[in-house]
Amino acid sequence: MGPDVIFGYNSNKFDMPYLVNRANAINTKLQLSKYGTPPEQSVYGHWSIIGRAHIDLYNFVEDMTDVKRKSLDYVAEYFGIMKRSERVNIPGHRIYQYWDDEGKRDLLVKYARDDVVSTLELGRRLLPYAMQLASVSGLPLDQVGPASVGARVEWMIMHEAYKMGELAPNRVERPYETYKGAIVLEPKPGVHRNIAVIDFSSMYPNIMLRYNISPDTLITNGAEGDYYTAPEVGFRFRKSPRGLYTVLLQELIEARREAKSEMGKYSEGSPEWVLLNERQRALKVMANAMYGYCGWLGARWYIKEVAESVTAWGRHLLKTAINMAKERGLSVIYGDTDSLFVTYNKDKVDELVGEINKMGFEVKIDKIYSKLIFTESKKRYIGLTVDGDIDIVGFEAVRGDWSELARSVQERVAELVLRSSVDEAVKYVRSVIDDLRNYRFTLDDVIIWKTLDKDVDEYKALQPHVIVAKRLIEKGYMIGKGDTVGFVIVKDGGDKLTQKAYPYIFVDDVKKIDVDYYIEKQVVPAALRILEVFGVNEAILLGKTG
Template structure:
């Protein structure tokens, strides 16, 4: 029979001495299917340094009886044709041993592609990608003990078809709350007290322990419900970092086998730090929020507010370290339950916003849906390059450790400090990808010697063949043309219809992946890394931006600031239009007005400004508000000062606001949570040679009987007394008995005032005005 399905997950097993690929999917009519393919075998390449036939014979003798086949095959390496020896193994587990044996053979220069995961190797060779529709022309139904509707054995190669639609998914959001009277909870000791789920069909369900905190019971109830609902996609917020490892370890501790996969296995850690639930896609939404720069604080409540799912003012907010207090106090327990409900509703709401984009990233990159968020941007781009390389017969270089090296980057102009009104930001659309396509910049087109027909990069003088089209430009052109096709297709559907939304997410993902190509060029972990490629692209970029700056000046258009691929200019419409026409028509690059600021404030530092757009949004770029080593109160002060200055035009009001915060702090009118400073232990305590504040706090926790280790977030407060060094003046927040222990002078002088002054000092405000309350001026006095 013919079987068409949307590919959700892939894994493999070994039956006897035969590897078996397992492709889990969903059909158009909603059946959950598993396609088995036993026809594929693992392989790798051996590159000879001398006579290929001699090396071939030596490799064959060395591996005789251990492999299925050894053959010589033509391939390309950085665009040049080479003779490669392909070694085909019996099962994936043998590849590492065979690779080492082959590397010992005299005349072997390198062994390539031996580190590609078997399931991903299969997808690459078949030319199919997850999160796409796949057809198997001949598939024979077989028996199998899996949680699916149909199991069949492939009798033909799978092939990918282009279908702009999605199957009907079952999506389950989940979240756990843990009893934590000792701070950081420990699954060997601390029970799970609430497991919350939300689905479209059943709404919110909550599994809550009894007063004896018997969590084995609720874990079993959750397991039963999970298997009955049978989700295709499971979503959480930091579930890879906390919920799954904790729940799996806790289940093991209380004797419950957490058999959640469609093969009856518990979740297990996998590549990129994600947790795999075989046959389903486990998606950690936190991975995607981490990449959204507009969300400064990455907590679930702030992410949900950013996307308009739930306002922070309308939900219950409980600091994580106080969960146990709300459980122990029965008068507060309902608030804890409401908090847990708000968390899972927020998680489900985020999934509705983020999953469509995640699915398209998976579809384009070739990484399975459960891996694509956890993978780095570089890894996503690399798998996309892999597919194109396989089509071209291009071998993938090995990943290697490279020493850190710098090269000249983009043009960044010195900003004009002060306040500016009516500023347009002119933005190049995909500057670096456009340069790579225009000048055929790619590792396989780089010419290190003489070249008669090459593009030559300015300043650095690296040469790139004009033809044939290189790996990077070719892939970029596919992405650009695909995006153009998708955007044309969008015009056929009403805006915000399901089809339009799906296509919109696809064009957005295509754009993101194209823009990430340059970053991959300069990523030291890249297989196809060539420093000359990255250097040449930035050189052409600098040359382009300087040309545009000269044109702007010749037009009499004042430039306030410039950075990489954007210029901040006075918003004089006819001159802005003339500059845009020049770049688009004469230089052949696409630019547009990205945004217009009603007011923007620059400091003397590059990449640091705050602006108020004409739509009323406040942008804060390069300030402490985004850093993790400042207390929440300092972050709030800085954000509020920026908003007051830009929206009201009243510096005096901003000064008064800061003074009011200082007065409240000195009167101890704040919550302990406002002054906690959070820092992660990035190594074990005994590895630290210098006593920093968070290490000092961690050592106090250990002395108090708490378990602390690498990766833990340490929350500490600066208290009165101690020595001159800050590390001697800190205390873990959990050990604070009285808020009056807090050193309020430290928070005023080292946190609140400096955070405010980063913005106000550009306007001529002195620290003494914040401390003493001298009158401020109108913002109009500071216009440039």
């Protein structure tokens, strides 16, 4: 077998380094390349296999905001490849038990087969997009996934600069600096019904095109001629000729338009249609990433005034849209960068959308929520769409030290509040607390996973996961920067949390778990992030009210 493409899932960070280290440990040749050589670490953290394209699919899934859970079993289910209920699922930290127990090895084989099938089918779905992203950016197919968004854009710009006869600047280190960003309105906490989300399509790229914003069109002296002046900040940009950024953006937009037009010649789902669809998607992704590149300090073409002007025009545009909405009697519930949440009145909202489109900026109704709940924090809400889908925004990334139990509690509370009632959500949380107090849970439910972002000896503050790593090292485990450690909080050990944090593999009985910690510091806080909007407090969840 001599494949041209090898798919993996998190293979850059796990499979390849593990296989290389294991082969070295047992003095065996790992002959994966076409020339019988082992994988070698390359740029962007990628593991290169000479003569073959090694594609880590996880790199592409990482960019998909709609996919909330990134593990292979959830991703395969999301893409309709394999339902979680129809496959073997073994937690990664339990695999060794299935190997050690001969009676469980058949399950381990089935688990591995399900993973292989999921990875292969996921690769078949994502390969066309990866190919088009590589084509647009100019990066090799096997490197475009692990490359940062900034790196992808920069390679694309360098190719364009070469065509225009422009010399790419050298990369330089710059001191950290900030500039005023987008508008994010204070939300109106509570329950809102019948809310429309009005979204500006590619707001920042369109602003850059409209006002010819580019490093080479910025006027830095008193030069004469026609120019655009950015609101608030006052920076000026020549109206002509077109700049590097705007020429490239126009090419991306026109190429996307051509791809979408070509799609109409083929039946949906045909190989030609799929390839063109992925091409137009890659072109859109790269165009939308242009502004982010403007504000990246590591960019070769970084100029603060360029990024600052784009956000200034963005703020001006959103403020204009807010005033137009209010003039039509629409209540503005929330606003964030390029979207507005307003009370939905079909005629008034349609009129608003039409008027904004006349200004030269494309807007559309992105979603309509039948029920929407905001907390007091920005960028954090849950909503039930008119199609019956649930959106949970801003909660999943709040805490990096939550157990799986806490995460599942929050998701279930959100669903109950939106589909049923607050009382049902409170009842559910109380049942979870009761299960904890009576030890009706598994050890896997309460494991907390944290990644070491530096070597253990480099930490000055001894956080729980650092203490856990030290305990593992004392027992002979090799733990270092980049490793993820799993731990639980036990009853004994001391008064401080660090003293009670132990590697989960050292704990063999759930009755050793400090259930009070999980109730007070995990379950209750996770639930209250949503329920406190309704006046629910800790005492109510713990059943301490009279």
